[in-house]
Amino acid sequence: MIELYYWTTPNGHKVTLFLEEAGLDYQLRPVNIGRGEQFLPEFLEVAPNNRIPAILDRAPADGGQPLALFESGAILEYLADKCGQFLPASGRERYVVLQWLHWQMGGLGPMAGQNHHFRHYAPKKIEYAIQRYMNETSRLYGVLDRRLDDHEFVGGDAYSIADMAIYPWIVPHERQGQDLEEFPSLERWFQQMARRPAVVRAYALAEEVNPQAGEPIDDEARRHLFGQR
Numbered sequence: 747m748i749e750l751y752y753w754t755t756p757n758g759h760k761v762t763l764f765l766e767e768a769g770l771d772y773q774l775r776p777v778n779i780g781r782g783e784q785f786l787p788e789f790l791e792v793a794p795n796n797r798i799p800a801i802l803d804r805a806p807a808d809g810g811q812p813l814a815l816f817e818s819g820a821i822l823e824y825l826a827d828k829c830g831q832f833l834p835a836s837g838r839e840r841y842v843v844l845q846w847l848h849w850q851m852g853g854l855g856p857m858a859g860q861n862h863h864f865r866h867y868a869p870k871k872i873e874y875a876i877q878r879y880m881n882e883t884s885r886l887y888g889v890l891d892r893r894l895d896d897h898e899f900v901g902g903d904a905y906s907i908a909d910m911a912i913y914p915w916i917v918p919h920e921r922q923g924q925d926l927e928e929f930p931s932l933e934r935w936f937q938q939m940a941r942r943p944a945v946v947r948a949y950a951l952a953e954e955v956n957p958q959a960g961e962p963i964d965d966e967a968r969r970h971l972f973g974q975r
């Protein structure tokens with residue numbers, strides 16, 4: 747049984763997309779990051795970086811002690827290897843999928859995250875920062891669009907953990923100031939992803955866990971999320 751420490755954010759969705767797609771048995775452990783639950787000692791034992799998602803696998807692949815993991819990219823890679831699905835076991839196809847996974851982890855995620863921050867949460871509107879992260883998000887969308895011109899999925903011909911990592915960051919494209927009509931191949935892939943039954947289930951679950959997702963955050967959440975040093 748896998749315990750998933752989760753909240754209803756893009757990085758959290760990546761792991762429910764995987765678990766739903768693979769049909770693995772798992773238990774959700776909601777961590778309400780707007781209420782400071784990411785600082786609870788029992789969560790920090792699993793995820794010392796005080797960020798979701800994290801997993802605790804009580805029956806790990808190597809048969810050893812329970813395995814705690816944080817960082818969504820590492821979690822996806824571990825789960826894929828454990829199940830033998832959504833990541834080629836070896837060869838250049840594996841590295842291509844990992845390349846796009848790391849592209850999301852090091853590029854799209856952080857840039858779109860700062861884009862959200864300066865457009866929606868910063869107490870002052872700083873035009874330079876808003877433009878900087880919107881432009882960088884547009885550039886990354888363009889890279890993805892060109893990749894999808896001649897590939898069905900981001901990693902190539904098969905659905906992979908690269909698609910699972912990227913999709914939740916494209917869902918809020920309007921909040922990032924992006925128009926998918928400018929990226930036709932990305933839009934084709936996006937619509938195809940949205941119809942996958944596992945994707946529908948993962949987002950329905952998020953709605954159950956946190957019906958307030960998407961609403962403006964309150965002062966308490968602001969303190970927990972943006973008051974850290």
Ligand SMILES: N[C@@H](CCC(=O)N[C@@H](CS)C(=O)NCC(=O)O)C(=O)O
Binds near residue numbers: 796798818971
């Ligand atoms: N690189 C990390 C980023 C995780 C991350 O930033 N998680 C956010 C939610 S999307 C979080 O837990 N924030 C809580 C906080 O800022 O204290 C990953 O991909 O797992």
